[in-house]
Amino acid sequence: MSGNVSTPGASVVSRVLAVLYAFDNGHRRLGVTDLARRADLPVPTVYRLLRELVAGEALTRDADGRYAIGRRLWDVGMLAPEQTELQQVASPFLSDIHAATRATVHLAVRDGREVLYLDRLSGRASVPVVSRAGSRLPLHATGVGKVLLAHAPAELQDDYLAAELRRPTVHTITRPDRLRRQLAAVRREGCATTEDEMTLGACSIAVPITRAAAPGGDSEVVAALGIVVPTLKRERTRLLTALQVAARGIGRSMP
Amino acid sequence: MSGNVSTPGASVVSRVLAVLYAFDNGHRRLGVTDLARRADLPVPTVYRLLRELVAGEALTRDADGRYAIGRRLWDVGMLAPEQTELQQVASPFLSDIHAATRATVHLAVRDGREVLYLDRLSGRASVPVVSRAGSRLPLHATGVGKVLLAHAPAELQDDYLAAELRRPTVHTITRPDRLRRQLAAVRREGCATTEDEMTLGACSIAVPITRAAAPGGDSEVVAALGIVVPTLKRERTRLLTALQVAARGIGRSMP
DNA sequence: GCATACCTTTCACTCAGTGAAAGACCACTC
DNA sequence: GAGTGGTCTTTCACTGAGTGAAAGGTATGC
Known part of the structure; x- marks a missing residue:
């Protein structure tokens, strides 16, 4: 083939x-x-x-x-188990976040060198967002993408940073050293943020979803949960809390 | 084939x-x-x-x-235009309803003699509902189903009522004459309800989504919007209002 | 140890699939 | 209204991709 x-x-x-x-x-x-x-x-x-x-x-x-x-x-x-099982478990949590924040909420996984969006809940009056279920975006320009890249295998990260990085806006971070430092921060702090990096006027914040580990085994980042809003900053903690609660819930609910 | x-x-x-x-x-x-x-x-x-x-x-x-x-x-x-275009237009409206009511919200179309669920937003603590995006249920046992059946071509309705009707619960309405009267009421009143007809303990209410007609042309019911909740009745008007506002919005937003 | 129920491979036959070429059908242009 | 460039559709003789019965593996259980 x-x-x-x-x-x-x-x-x-x-x-x-x-x-x-x-x-x-x-x-x-x-x-x-x-x-x-x-x-x-x-x-x-x-x-x-x-x-x-x-x-x-x-x-x-x-x-x-x-x-x-x-x-x-x-x-x-719709029968593809890998996509829909996760999506089904996560769905009520996305609703909760959306209801609490009225922002656009994303569920995404990494597919190779791209973010693959599995689900999206969007408010009517929110920022124009590029992504919809089934669409793909570069890993380094979105919140969920940074989370997924930060928790990807080290060799993939190296490969990714070595290649030419797309630049959807002037604020997209493409310098490898700066991006690498950001990824370290994402792992350390447990969340990633973007500001105007994918779409001008849109900011995002995202957290990893971790599959509950078998006792003694390694836990594994299987997906990411993110929010996109017009302006961020002062609301940061509120949004982050909503995300983290949901991410933990999804991780626990997974088979 | x-x-x-x-x-x-x-x-x-x-x-x-x-x-x-x-x-x-x-x-x-x-x-x-x-x-x-x-x-x-x-x-x-x-x-x-x-x-x-x-x-x-x-x-x-x-x-x-x-x-x-x-x-x-x-x-x-995910590229199937018939399913996803409608779903995309409707998505923010579903979110609105869900945020306002905290109930399970459904978007469905008729596929032959079945309801095909295109999207679902479910709360965490709500009734256990059978449907998920991609699943099918009989037309006569759900709110959205009754709406879609009521607005289906007359011959399909006759066919459907003439055949043996499945009976998921003891409250499912299967007598043709009674169902026919209900369908007339659905058309007259612009909404359909069920009580324990698909799942015991679950009630539903649904309205048609009508594609905005070309001037002079016929308007057409293209989908249905429904809510499933544990107990209904006293909330009926509030839920119905939320649905109708959304259905009108979706109808107007469609290309 | 035999039995059962899968998954995988072989192999000779043959018909389904191929694609160049030609035909039909537009919708424009001059 | 003849000409042109672009589609979609059909034909047809050739041939190798696809076939499925049968046999060979492999992993169970009793």
């Missing part, structure tokens, strides 16, 4: 997946040609696959001939 | 989908043999498909050899 999907010898399965993976946040509805280009496959091949996927209700086809992910694939996705 | 998946002549695509669709709420982790049985396919065939699906990160395989839906399929599912 590491090889090119288009090379002869690639299986139908890999081609199907290539077609499905051709959809993304910015491209939820695509025509045959676009899909073929993105999946790097001949048009007729994609055309045939699409017909079968639509027949199998995995995709839908709208009036103008474009394709989109269908209800049954949504169903299937 | 209407034909049997196992019959010779069925495509690889249909077999892949049969394997994926073999997972469900009660069976999120399955072994090769189980999957083969559920997908009605020979074991080696499924085995080969699974290997490729795991290689393509569509599925994961845990230590004991069982398979589950993987992160990338979750990602793909």
